[in-house]
Amino acid sequence: MTGSIIVNNLAGLMMITSLLVIGAKRPVASCWFYALQSLVLVAIFATLSQTLDAPQLAMWAGTAFATKVILVPLIMGYAFRKLSDPTADGGVISPAVLMLAAAVIVVLCWFVVEPVKLPMVADLKPALAVSLGHFMLGLLCIVTQKNILKQAFGYCLMENGSHLTLALLAYKAPELVEIGIATDAIFAVIIMAVLARKIYRTLNTLNVDQLTALKG
Template sequence: MTGSMIVNNLAGLMMLTSLFVISVKSYRLSCGFYACQSLVLVSIFATLSCLFAAEQLLIWSASAFITKVLLVPLIMTYAARNIPQNIPEKALFGPAMMTLLAALIVLLCAFVVQPVKLPMATGLKPALAVALGHFLLGLLCIVSQRNILRQIFGYCLMENGSHLVLALLAWRAPELVEIGYRYRRHLRRHCDGVTGKKNMAYPRHAGRE
């Protein structure tokens, strides 16, 4: 199996885990699936870094492991403790409809990315289609869910999708780490609104506000 096939398969696994994040009823399970998805994303970064000698992605994979795999799921799990589990959720779409919409989104994105020239390899276009579809699926989760924590999960899915798009299109840019940092600070503010207090997992840095 070539490196491009590994990346494409891992990207498909990301889309599968995103459906579990949205569909499962338990918030803790959703946090666990998000951690698994983030671990898959870290694996994609590490694979791309080894294939194309991209040191920036190796640094980003280490940063993503600490923040996405460890810190964000812990913060979300803590936030879920304050939300009753027995309240029925009124989502706009059920799990079956979300699965169908996800397939249609990825199919549409596959047509959209056909004229795009990747700086890495043309064999990674399926991963780019999944990354773009992952971003749109997170947006769909935000507008279709009526629960604030589920909507924050949608932001998390959008973040992972946007980071994968950046890794495929602008993998040599040193600003990738800064973009990821600012996006995580934006996500932290939404988590603060759920917990009702300020999280100390992301320290403030002078000059980055």
């Protein structure tokens, strides 16, 4: 099995783990599924490092493992472990419709990337389509989920999708770019966790339908 086939299959697995992150009932379970997804992303980086002869991606894999597989899930799991609001379960669309939407998004993204004529992604267009679809699925999660914690996970899904896109198209970017991506995710998660806990302590809800006004 060639490296490109492995990468394309792992990219497809990322979409499945995204649906698990969104569909999980408990925030801690979503954290575990996000960690699993990030581990798949690390495997993609490691495979691309060998396939594209890009040692930079080996460093990306190590950084992603430390931040996305370990640090971010631990932060979110600790911050969200006691937050619960049954009224915020579910979303605007059902899980079945969400799965259908994910499939449609990937197909549409395939048509977007199909005209791309770059030698480095000639055999990796399925993975590139999935990376764009993954970003859009994270955005869909933010728009359709009523639970503010799920919206935080939606941001994380968007970030993983953009990270994969960058690895496929700009893996020779300076190490500073990778450091920026890693620290951006960590600080964003910390800020969202603090805000979610503050909202829950103040209003005793995680339902965005109840958050109709912002007060200073």
